[in-house]
Amino acid sequence: MAIAFPQFFRHHCKTTSGLILSLCFVTGTVLAQQRILLIQSSTEPVYAQFTQAMREQVKSLKIQTELQVVTADEFSINTSSSAIKVDYFIAAGVRASQLLAGLSSKKPQLMALIPASLNESHIKTNKIRCQTGICSVILLDQPIERQLQLLRLALPQHKKILVINSPHSTPMTAQLTRISHQLGMKLNYLKIISDESLIGQLTQELPDNDIVLALPDPSIYNRNTARPILLATYKYGVPIFAYSQSFIDAGASLGIYTTPEQFAWQCIDLIAESQAQPGIHWPPEAQPKYYTIGINSAVVESLGIKIPAVQYLHDQLERILQ
Amino acid sequence: MASLLLACWSTFHPVQAQTAVSETDYFATDMPIVLSASRLKQTAKDAPVAITVIDREMIEASGFTEIPDLLRLVPGFFVEYDSGHIQAAGYHLLAGRYVRQQQILIDGRSVYTPIFGGVPWTELPITLDDIERIEVIRGPNAVTYGSNSFLGVINIITRPAVLDHGTSAKTNIGTNQLREVFLRHGDTSGNLDYRVNVAYRQDTGFDDRYDSKIVRLFNTRLDYQFNKHNDISFQAGYNEGPREEDNAIDAEIPNHLRTVTSQFQQIRWEHTSSSDDAFHLQIYHNLLQDNSRYTRTDFPITFDEGTRSERFDIEIQKTGKPNDLLRYVFGLSYRLDRINSELYFATTEPIDSRFKRLFGQVEYQIAKNHLVNLGLMIESNNIIETEYSPRLSYNTNITSTDTLRLTISQATRTPVMLEAFPDARITTPVYDQVFFNNGTVGSERVTAYDLGIIGNRAGNNFQYDLRLFYEDVKGLIADTTITPYPDVNNEAAYFSNLDDALIRGAEFQFDWRPDHRALLHVGVSHIEIDSANIRADYAQAAPVNSLTLLGSYHFDNGYQVSTGVYQRSQMAPLARKSADPALMPASTRVDARVAKRLRISKQQHTVAIIVQNLLDETYFSRLNNVIDRRAYLSYKIEF
Numbered sequence: 001m002a003i004a005f006p007q008f009f010r011h012h013c014k015t016t017s018g019l020i021l022s023l024c025f026v027t028g029t030v031l032a033q034q035r036i037l038l039i040q041s042s043t044e045p046v047y048a049q050f051t052q053a054m055r056e057q058v059k060s061l062k063i064q065t066e067l068q069v070v071t072a073d074e075f076s077i078n079t080s081s082s083a084i085k086v087d088y089f090i091a092a093g094v095r096a097s098q099l100l101a102g103l104s105s106k107k108p109q110l111m112a113l114i115p116a117s118l119n120e121s122h123i124k125t126n127k128i129r130c131q132t133g134i135c136s137v138i139l140l141d142q143p144i145e146r147q148l149q150l151l152r153l154a155l156p157q158h159k160k161i162l163v164i165n166s167p168h169s170t171p172m173t174a175q176l177t178r179i180s181h182q183l184g185m186k187l188n189y190l191k192i193i194s195d196e197s198l199i200g201q202l203t204q205e206l207p208d209n210d211i212v213l214a215l216p217d218p219s220i221y222n223r224n225t226a227r228p229i230l231l232a233t234y235k236y237g238v239p240i241f242a243y244s245q246s247f248i249d250a251g252a253s254l255g256i257y258t259t260p261e262q263f264a265w266q267c268i269d270l271i272a273e274s275q276a277q278p279g280i281h282w283p284p285e286a287q288p289k290y291y292t293i294g295i296n297s298a299v300v301e302s303l304g305i306k307i308p309a310v311q312y313l314h315d316q317l318e319r320i321l322q
Numbered sequence: 323m324a325s326l327l328l329a330c331w332s333t334f335h336p337v338q339a340q341t342a343v344s345e346t347d348y349f350a351t352d353m354p355i356v357l358s359a360s361r362l363k364q365t366a367k368d369a370p371v372a373i374t375v376i377d378r379e380m381i382e383a384s385g386f387t388e389i390p391d392l393l394r395l396v397p398g399f400f401v402e403y404d405s406g407h408i409q410a411a412g413y414h415l416l417a418g419r420y421v422r423q424q425q426i427l428i429d430g431r432s433v434y435t436p437i438f439g440g441v442p443w444t445e446l447p448i449t450l451d452d453i454e455r456i457e458v459i460r461g462p463n464a465v466t467y468g469s470n471s472f473l474g475v476i477n478i479i480t481r482p483a484v485l486d487h488g489t490s491a492k493t494n495i496g497t498n499q500l501r502e503v504f505l506r507h508g509d510t511s512g513n514l515d516y517r518v519n520v521a522y523r524q525d526t527g528f529d530d531r532y533d534s535k536i537v538r539l540f541n542t543r544l545d546y547q548f549n550k551h552n553d554i555s556f557q558a559g560y561n562e563g564p565r566e567e568d569n570a571i572d573a574e575i576p577n578h579l580r581t582v583t584s585q586f587q588q589i590r591w592e593h594t595s596s597s598d599d600a601f602h603l604q605i606y607h608n609l610l611q612d613n614s615r616y617t618r619t620d621f622p623i624t625f626d627e628g629t630r631s632e633r634f635d636i637e638i639q640k641t642g643k644p645n646d647l648l649r650y651v652f653g654l655s656y657r658l659d660r661i662n663s664e665l666y667f668a669t670t671e672p673i674d675s676r677f678k679r680l681f682g683q684v685e686y687q688i689a690k691n692h693l694v695n696l697g698l699m700i701e702s703n704n705i706i707e708t709e710y711s712p713r714l715s716y717n718t719n720i721t722s723t724d725t726l727r728l729t730i731s732q733a734t735r736t737p738v739m740l741e742a743f744p745d746a747r748i749t750t751p752v753y754d755q756v757f758f759n760n761g762t763v764g765s766e767r768v769t770a771y772d773l774g775i776i777g778n779r780a781g782n783n784f785q786y787d788l789r790l791f792y793e794d795v796k797g798l799i800a801d802t803t804i805t806p807y808p809d810v811n812n813e814a815a816y817f818s819n820l821d822d823a824l825i826r827g828a829e830f831q832f833d834w835r836p837d838h839r840a841l842l843h844v845g846v847s848h849i850e851i852d853s854a855n856i857r858a859d860y861a862q863a864a865p866v867n868s869l870t871l872l873g874s875y876h877f878d879n880g881y882q883v884s885t886g887v888y889q890r891s892q893m894a895p896l897a898r899k900s901a902d903p904a905l906m907p908a909s910t911r912v913d914a915r916v917a918k919r920l921r922i923s924k925q926q927h928t929v930a931i932i933v934q935n936l937l938d939e940t941y942f943s944r945l946n947n948v949i950d951r952r953a954y955l956s957y958k959i960e961f
Contacts, residue, residue: 046349093345113345140348157781199487207838218347223354227515227547228484230356235378235454235485236838244350249596251357257348298597298643302362304782 034065034087036271039075039100041093041113046260050092050113053264060268063275072096088271092263094118097137108134108274108282112263115216116141117171133281138266141216142243142256143287144175146321150256150293151211151241152183153316154307158210158239164202165189169215187213192220199228206236213241214252226250237303248294254307255294262290293317354550358594359641360602361482364457366776367725368685370695370715372460372789374831379841381453383874383884385915385932387494387502387954389450390443393476394888395870396458397829397845402895402906403947406498406527407444407535407565413460413474414793414825414849415863416895422799423735423766425463425471428478429557431588431606434470436631436659436675437666439738445584445610447541447559449504449521451492454481460789460829462770464711464733465697468655468679472735472768473793473825480557483508483515483545489961496932496954499534500525513547528947532568532577537561551595557588567614578616585609598643608633621751630662631739652682661739666757668745675739677703683713691719701734705742706765709734715772724777735766741799741817754811757801763817767796786832793825800857823853823860841874841884862905865890880920886913911949912936917956930956 038054040047051069058067065087072095089109091097097111116139151158161180163169173189180187190205192198198220206212212233214221221229230251233240239253248255266289273280293310300307307313366373374396386392390411393399401411404419412421422439425432428448435442459475467475486508494502501524508517519541527533541559548554562583569575588606614627639653657677664670683697699711713731720726736742744757771792778785797819807814827849834842847868853860867890874884889910917930931953938951 041345044346045351046346113348115343115345115348117343140345199485216343216348216350218343221347221350221353223352223547223550224510224513226353227356227482228487231361231482231485234357234361244348244353246350246353250350250353250355251597260349296357296597297646298359298362299357301365301368302357304365304367304778304785 034063034275035085036065036067036088036090037086038067038069038090038092039096040069040071041091041095041097043071046113047092050260050264053261054090054267057264057268061272061275065271065275072099075099088274090267106134108271110136110138110267110270110282112138112267113260114139133284136270136282136284136286138263138286139288140258141287142258142291144172145179146291146317147213147241147256148176148179148183148185149320150313150317151213152185153313153320154254154295155211155239155305159185160188160208160210161185161241162188162190162205162209162212162238163215164198164212164217164220165191166217166220169217172215198225199232202229203232203236206233206238209238211239211241214243214247214255216243221247234299234303239300239303239305242294245292245294248296251296251299253296253300253303253305256291257294258288258291262292263288265290352550354547354553355594355596357597358592358600359598360592360600362597363455366785366787367719368693368717370685370697370713370717370727370729370731371463372727372772372774372787372829374458374460374787374845376456376458378454379874380843380872381450382917383841383872383882383915384886385884385913385930385934387450387500388443389446389448389453389478390441392450392456393458394886395843395845395872396460397831397847397868397870398460398827398849398864399458399474400864400868400890400893403528403949405531405533405568405570405947406525407533409443410440410895411443411476412864412895413458414851415473415823415860416893422470422738423472424474424476425467426476426478427467429480429588430590430604430637431586431608432467432470432633432635432657433586433608435610435738436633437629437661437663437739439470439740442582442584442610444535444537444565445561445582447539447561447584447586448478448480449519449539449541451504451506452480452519452541454479454485461729461772461791462711462713462731462733462768462793464701465681465683465699465713465731466651468677468681468699468701469709469711469734469736469765472733472766480543481517483517483543484510486517487515490958492956492958494954494956497952498526498528500952500954514544515546516542516544518542527566529950531570531947532566535565536563538563552591552593554589554591556590558586560585567616574618574620576616576619578614580612580614582613583609583611596643598649599641601640602638604635604637604639606633606635618750623750625665625748627665628663629666632658632660634658634660647687649685650683652680654681655679659739666740666746667743668747673739673743675703675705675742677701677736693717701736703736705739706734706736709736709765720775721777723779724775727772727774727776729772729774730770731772732767732769734768735799737763737765737799737817744815744817756807756810756814758814758816760816760818762819763799764797764819766798766819769794769796780836783836784832784834787830789829791825791827791829793823795823795825797821798823798858798860802857820857821853821855821860823851825864826850826852839876841872843870843872845870859894862892862894865893865908867891880918882915882917882919884915884917887911888913909949910937910939912939924961926960928956928958928960932956 058065091100091111093113114137242248242252242255244257293313376392376395390401390409393411394401399413400416403409408419410419410421420438420440426441457477463471463475489507492504504521506519521539523537539561544556546554564579564581567580568577586608590604592602594600609632612629617624635657637655641651643649659675660672662672679701681699685695687693695715697713702708711733715729717727746757748755773790775788798821800820801815802818803813803815805813829847831845849864851861869889871887876882891908894905913934914936915932919928934952
């Protein structure tokens with residue numbers, strides 16, 4: 001069960017844009033054509049979905065805009081020719097963003113699908129551009145407050161939260177602790193000791209915790225560890241709050257995430273703003289604007305826990321975060 | 323092995339992991355679907371039947387060493403002993419050593435024996451420590467599991483291999499010369515998780531009886547994850563050892579040894595599209611070989627009671643949830659039971675029984691808080707013609723935390739091979755008896771009406787279940803004797819559907835776990851049986867009242883204290899009316915366990931002292947087995 005809420009609104013946007021375009025033609029106004037160059041890090045499904053959504057959404061822009069798509073490999077070979085007459089650059093993924101960062105162009109740049117933990121070094125290489133307000137990095141990570149507020153809304157009795165700590169999640173520790181404290185939650189960190197197995201340590205901690213908050217970290221959560229982690233947490237009746245639809249499908253109870261399509265919508269929104277107000281400054285770093293709440297109803301039912309409907313959770317979350 | 327350990331360690335060890343977070347990690351698209359419908363516990367609220375779940379916490383707190391004893395934790399279940407190695411656990415009817423009115427499955431594999439019926443508990447190639455949980459369905463469930471799921475179903479679910487990484491050793495030493503050793507090792511290699519168990523068990527059974535047992539056991543489980551949507555599980559096990567037999571049933575049978583071997587192989591492929599949509603193919607084979615020969619003391623005639631029974635079974639099943647309102651499961655299976663016993667069937671050739679099954683269930687939410695479940699099992703075999711087992715249930719949420727369940731179901735019990743095809747002649751100089759098939763035996767049938775209220779409080783920490791039942795059982799099978807009979811000096815007997823029974827009553831259970839330290843599980847039952855008792859005393863085949871209570875608490879210092887109380891009023895396990903009805907007086911049994919867990923370096927140590935029948939209230943089980951106070955010491959090390 002997962003609902004991508006902004007679809008409704010975006011549908012209206014598309015309709016409105018189409019109307020405006022139609023009116024433009026009716027009045028005989030000829031709009032200048034613009035061009036977006038989208039660089040995909042690779043052809044993996046994540047980028048393909050992002051690109052497909054971009055292809056669909058670019059039609060909703062008020063200014064007729066052409067989308068040209070290249071892979072990172074193609075861009076490397078044809079950097080100079082690709083960059084000619086481009087009004088906006090979009091990089092999908094880290095590799096594409098790194099290539100874009102090395103490009104000397106004064107055109108606006110969007111770098112999407114960037115993990116927060118990698119962004120610090122990434123930002124440094126793009127410092128000048130982003131400071132000028134024509135570069136924005138769209139992070140993959142859901143804001144901590146958004147996650148914890150949703151967790152509180154969904155499972156208000158689950159106040160003891162276990163986070164499996166690792167070097168990747170350590171930078172978020174201070175923020176996690178602060179916000180959880182504000183929300184009346186107790187955060188417990190499980191630091192994996194080098195000479196013991198993750199599952200052994202996890203099963204010792206699970207009885208003292210109400211829920212596991214999973215943060216993206218391939219050294220903790222991957223295809224090999226998914227089975228033991230999900231089976232162990234299920235055995236102890238402890239739900240997992242996850243960060244992706246696949247994780248929820250695998251057996252996590254609920255989660256919040258942004259789909260590649262939703263990242264594409266956010267890029268289109270930023271470009272639409274820029275086209276409407278050419279001098280507008282983009283934020284150097286943006287969090288995911290759109291998001292999806294997912295619930296694995298089979299697991300939730302089996303665990304005997306009750307979670308409000310997704311629509312309700314979304315409405316309440318929006319209200320709280322405003 | 324070292325490389326495997328290293329691989330495992332590096333997989334789990336984030337400090338050493340060289341992997342940086344990449345954008346694709348946020349989508350985790352390669353994660354396998356782990357918690358599919360087949361791995362999820364049944365939820366009592368929406369289930370069409372009453373369920374009692376015995377989980378790992380309860381298993382450990384109980385201090386039991388024998389699997390059937392765990393069923394004491396289920397209201398309406400009664401456990402007794404024919405000997406130190408022959409236990410009987412029955413739901414609503416305790417039919418001596420062969421409890422035929424219930425199904426038992428281990429990971430979906432039926433271990434109900436085809437010749438005599440019932441469960442050879444001691445011969446099961448699993449240990450109590452292998453069990454993750456037991457889901458006991460109280461009430462008929464032939465619609466899902468076929469005939470023999472008559473009054474109840476016991477689903478034993480073993481632990482996935484992935485949760486058994488590491489090595490452990492455990493020993494139990496106690497009175498009655500109880501000596502048990504369990505060794506287990508589990509690990510992972512790429513996408514393969516595996517576990518290997520070996521065990522040795524022995525005890526001297528009951529006082530004043532020749533009924534000791536030795537069990538040597540091995541089992542293994544391999545779980546392989548092909549990809550995100552497909553996994554395959556292979557299990558195999560072997561159990562063998564001598565069991566002592568005495569003359570408790572017949573004074574002229576000398577003490578002798580019975581040697582038993584049992585084994586199984588099972589493979590299951592599961593394709594999972596989502597938590598709600600899955601398909602599985604399962605194939606398994608059971609073999610039980612029982613060698614028993616003795617020469618009577620009254621005259622020099624040797625009897626060979628040896629039997630061999632095999633089961634081959636293949637099943638496919640599909641579960642799905644097309645939308646939020648509808649859920650379904652359907653499948654089909656084919657089973658071959660092949661048996662050999664010259665004594666009981668007057669042939670050295672094998673006798674086969676073939677079962678074909680087609681089953682389906684649909685669960686539909688007709689309105690908010692109103693759920694209907696409709697199911698049907700169609701079964702045909704060469705013992706009985708095609709049989710239909712339907713079930714209709716309605717669950718409605720009467721409050722936000724309480725659900726009312728109404729169920730009507732029908733189930734059948736197909737005669738076991740001995741009941742269907744008996745052909746035996748026991749001839750001695752002074753005694754001449756014949757068992758034959760007169761062609762009239764049919765299935766036992768039950769129509770059950772069930773009203774349940776299920777609910778929870780305190781954020782699901784307190785769960786309760788009240789069940790009122792009315793089970794109309796027709797055609798209970800018993801042997802009928804004909805005296806005189808042509809060419810037979812004493813009696814001739816055949817099996818037929820002689821008795822009916824009306825079983826009515828109520829069961830209540832609650833499970834309270836205020837936090838992870840404390841557990842209180844309570845079950846009570848009240849059963850009344852009306853029967854004409856033409857051949858057997860069905861009216862006393864269950865105690866009118868019973869109570870089960872299990873409490874446990876974990877202290878901060880690593881100690882765990884638990885106690886179990888098992889009380890029932892008098893009862894008489896089924897016996898032929900002409901035989902001793904073996905009335906067993908009311909009994910109360912109190913068990914206690916004190917355990918201490920401590921971690922030393924990388925090892926987890928658990929030491930426990932268990933006392934069974936703590937109050938030493940002597941009570942008598944079947945065949946006048948005296949249950950006295952017993953104690954044992956348990957030590958387990960995990961590393």
